[in-house]
Amino acid sequence: MRIGIAGKGGTGKTTLCALLSWNLKDLGKQVLAVDADPDTNLASILGFPEPEKIVPIVRMKELISERMEVRGGFFKLNPQISDIPEKFMQEYRGIKLIVMGTVESGGSGCVCPESTFLKRLLREIILRKDEFILVDFEAGVEHLGRGIAREFDFLLIVVEPSQLSLESFKRISPLAEQLGVKRIFAVANKLKDGRERDFLLRNLGKEKIFGFLSYSQVFSQVNTSGNYEILREDKLYKEVKELAEKLLSD
Ligand SMILES: Nc1ncnc2c1ncn2[C@@H]1O[C@H](COP(=O)(O)OP(=O)(O)O)[C@@H](O)[C@H]1O
Numbered sequence: 001m002r003i004g005i006a007g008k009g010g011t012g013k014t015t016l017c018a019l020l021s022w023n024l025k026d027l028g029k030q031v032l033a034v035d036a037d038p039d040t041n042l043a044s045i046l047g048f049p050e051p052e053k054i055v056p057i058v059r060m061k062e063l064i065s066e067r068m069e070v071r072g073g074f075f076k077l078n079p080q081i082s083d084i085p086e087k088f089m090q091e092y093r094g095i096k097l098i099v100m101g102t103v104e105s106g107g108s109g110c111v112c113p114e115s116t117f118l119k120r121l122l123r124e125i126i127l128r129k130d131e132f133i134l135v136d137f138e139a140g141v142e143h144l145g146r147g148i149a150r151e152f153d154f155l156l157i158v159v160e161p162s163q164l165s166l167e168s169f170k171r172i173s174p175l176a177e178q179l180g181v182k183r184i185f186a187v188a189n190k191l192k193d194g195r196e197r198d199f200l201l202r203n204l205g206k207e208k209i210f211g212f213l214s215y216s217q218v219f220s221q222v223n224t225s226g227n228y229e230i231l232r233e234d235k236l237y238k239e240v241k242e243l244a245e246k247l248l249s250d
Pocket residue numbers: 007008009010011012013014015016158189190191213214215216217219223236
């Protein structure tokens with residue numbers, strides 16, 4: 001299953017991506033997490049040692065274009081996650097990670113190798129039943145225009161209880177639909193009370209919300225210590241587990 005995570009900046013995309021990765025892994029699944037946000041921080045949250053030393057795909061330009069040009073291509077025929085050259089990937093505690101880095105915008109029709117890489121990765125990798133690719137996107141909608149969106153089985157748009165976040169949802173959602181993303185849902189995050197939950201229910205409709213995640217006090221500790229492992233003990237982890245199980249039952 002290929003899952004994209006989008007939404008307004010700061011709503012909790014990277015947090016959701018990391019918590020979903022951990023949960024799916026704990027449920028016995030293979031996870032490849034892809035950091036497609038130029039402001040990369042997924043590696044840190046996933047606890048990768050020395051995240052600053054990870055070379056993003058964007059800096060492997062030559063390697064990528066060289067591989068893409070070779071006939072027979074970059075991946076083997078019917079490639080699986082395990083066929084992705086290790087050069088492109090990091091692994092920590094059973095979770096594989098690819099960091100895309102900053103994709104230079106070439107306007108519409110951008111054919112930059114990084115974009116092509118991601119597209120092929122999503123399109124060509126044959127996922128077994130127990131394999132997941134999770135892509136943590138940048139805020140905004142630009143990434144949807146690169147022809148990447150249609151490769152997703154799911155697009156989860158993280159929303160918090162605010163008008164601005166709803167506006168982002170309403171921009172992203174129809175665009176993704178036009179591009180052919182099969183299933184598009186909101187994940188309601190940072191909910192403090194029933195009033196905020198009702199606000200999102202009223203504005204989005206029950207059928208559009210994939211799940212609800214509550215506001216967690218643990219972030220004041222997590223953010224200042226940089227120890228994201230604490231999240232594993234938090235109620236948020238269990239709430240995301242329910243989302244992971246829902247994805248599995250789909
Ligand atoms: N459920 C939550 N409860 C409280 N704070 C949260 C929650 N989810 C995210 N946050 C806060 O929002 C910040 C931004 O989250 P992040 O996942 O980095 O957002 P994004 O990737 O969308 O920019 C986190 O550092 C954390 O402080």
